Amino acid sequence: MNGPAKDEGIVLTEAQKRARRSRSIAIALSLAALVVLFYVITLVKGPIVLVRPL
Amino acid sequence: MSLISEVADLRSRLAAGSPLALAEPSPATAGDYVALMKPRVMSLVVFTALTGLAVAPGHLHAAVGFTALLCIAVGAGAAGALNMWYDADIDAMMTRTARRPVPMGRIQPGEALAFGLTLAGFAVVVLGLLVNALAAALLAFTIFFYIAIYTVGLKRSTPQNIVIGGVAGAFPPMIGWTAVTGSLSLEPVLLFLIIFMWTPPHFWALALYRTEDYARAGIPMLPVVAGDRSTRRHIMLYTLILVPLGVAPWLAGFAGVLYGGIALVTGAIMLTLAWQVLNERHPAERASRNLFAFSILYLFLLFATLLVERGWGGLITRLTERV
Numbered sequence: 356m357n358g359p360a361k362d363e364g365i366v367l368t369e370a371q372k373r374a375r376r377s378r379s380i381a382i383a384l385s386l387a388a389l390v391v392l393f394y395v396i397t398l399v400k401g402p403i404v405l406v407r408p409l
Numbered sequence: 410m411s412l413i414s415e416v417a418d419l420r421s422r423l424a425a426g427s428p429l430a431l432a433e434p435s436p437a438t439a440g441d442y443v444a445l446m447k448p449r450v451m452s453l454v455v456f457t458a459l460t461g462l463a464v465a466p467g468h469l470h471a472a473v474g475f476t477a478l479l480c481i482a483v484g485a486g487a488a489g490a491l492n493m494w495y496d497a498d499i500d501a502m503m504t505r506t507a508r509r510p511v512p513m514g515r516i517q518p519g520e521a522l523a524f525g526l527t528l529a530g531f532a533v534v535v536l537g538l539l540v541n542a543l544a545a546a547l548l549a550f551t552i553f554f555y556i557a558i559y560t561v562g563l564k565r566s567t568p569q570n571i572v573i574g575g576v577a578g579a580f581p582p583m584i585g586w587t588a589v590t591g592s593l594s595l596e597p598v599l600l601f602l603i604i605f606m607w608t609p610p611h612f613w614a615l616a617l618y619r620t621e622d623y624a625r626a627g628i629p630m631l632p633v634v635a636g637d638r639s640t641r642r643h644i645m646l647y648t649l650i651l652v653p654l655g656v657a658p659w660l661a662g663f664a665g666v667l668y669g670g671i672a673l674v675t676g677a678i679m680l681t682l683a684w685q686v687l688n689e690r691h692p693a694e695r696a697s698r699n700l701f702a703f704s705i706l707y708l709f710l711l712f713a714t715l716l717v718e719r720g721w722g723g724l725i726t727r728l729t730e731r732v
Contacts, residue, residue: 367434374438381439392476396539399472 435520441510445493445521446486446528453708454485454581457604460712461585461597464719469589477540477588481581484532484548488555488577490525494518495560499626505619536588544588551580565627568634575608582712596663599654600712606651607708610644610683614701617641617686618694641687644700648683652676655711668714675707 367375458481462474469477493500493511501512510516516524529552537545559574567573579601586597616623616630617640623630632640655676659669682703685696 365434371434371436374436375434377439378435378437378442381442392479395472396476399470400539 435516437510437516437520441515442524445490445510445516445524447489447492448486450489451482451485454578455482456709457600457712458482458581458585460716461582461600462588463585463716464596465586465589467589473540474588477536477544477585480532480536480540480545481548481584483528484536484552485581487525487528487532488552490521490528491552491556492560494521494525495556496564497521499565499628502626503619503622505622540588541591543591543593544584547580547584547587551577551584554580566629568629568631570629571612572609575605578608579604595661596658599658599661599663600715603651603654603657603711604708606647606654607704609647610651610679611701611704611708613640613644613647614686614697614704617644617697618701641689645683645687648679652680655679655707658715663719664715665718668711668718671710671714675710678703679707 455478459478462469462477493509496506497509497511497518500506500509506512511518511521529549533545533549533552536548555574555577559570559577563570563574582600582604583593583597586600587593613631616632617637620630620632620637624633631643635643653676656669656672658664659666659672664672679700682696682700686700689696
């Protein structure tokens with residue numbers, strides 16, 4: 356006996372999967388670059404990085 | 410599918426608000442989001458900001474300088490994305506802009522808006538935290554001016570749109586300068602004025618051979634509203650103001666002989682091309698294309714010379730002074 360049809364939701368095409376993958380990689384690279392940027396700036400500025408007079 | 414049918418399809422979807430399209434998985438690649446940031450405009454912004462940063466007196470650590478340029482670039486990209494969000498309807502009507510990601514339906518307008526706002530916030534906050542508050546305030550004002558004043562307020566309502574809107578494009582060297590000095594002075598204002606006065610002849614030269622495009626989209630560019638002849642006179646007038654301004658950094662002692670020579674020669678070419686535009690009969694195609702193309706080179710040469718002459722601690726200037 357067959358059960359109720361399974362709802363598979365939205366099925367991505369190959370093109371959509373490739374597009375999603377390229378977006379995911381771009382976000383990952385941006386976040387990694389941001390981590391490196393804040394790390395380097397903290398090293399460069401030292402404790403003064405916390406001092407921000409307006 | 411031809412471009413015309415693609416655009417017609419998109420316009421019908423935009424007009425309908427297409428809930429189906431919103432539910433569809435996004436076809437946008439990372440490249441589409443890069444295109445949304447107007448990379449060519451961004452490169453010019455980064456270049457002029459780099460010049461402002463390099464010629465400013467004082468010292469800035471390379472990593473902090475890089476951060477400043479990154480924030481300025483991202484801020485420019487944010488402005489581009491917000492502009493494409495707001496202008497999606499008219500972009501779809503013009504040949505030059507119909508293949509942008511929003512009119513093509515690859516990125517939804519709401520996605521472009523969210524992307525632009527996120528980038529703008531990121532750029533301003535990081536510039537303020539890691540560089541200085543004045544540079545961040547100027548960047549925030551530039552993005553605000555480009556979107557609220559130019560894109561929303563002026564672009565569709567007055568032929569002076571690109572004259573006043575030119576303020577936004579002229580700010581980057583000032584932001585670069587303030588990233589180093591934390592203050593403003595005559596020199597960055599001169600750089601601002603050069604770009605400000607360069608913008609009208611540059612865009613009007615383009616508008617002269619894209620008049621039908623702008624008319625179809627209902628954008629009141631000068632050739633659409635005041636006609637071809639008046640636009641050519643305006644181009645000549647603004648070029649007459651621009652060329653002395655281009656030489657001004659040398660006359661003010663802010664740039665050296667190399668800059669002065671290049672500003673004079675390229676300024677003379679600008680005037681010649683503007684004169685040809687003024688005197689060319691219909692269609693004003695070849696002369697205006699020449700002026701449009703050369704105007705990009707003109708601005709690039711002025712800033713590149715300044716960068717070479719004054720940048721990196723005035724290395725070239727010091728060497729030539731010794732000879």
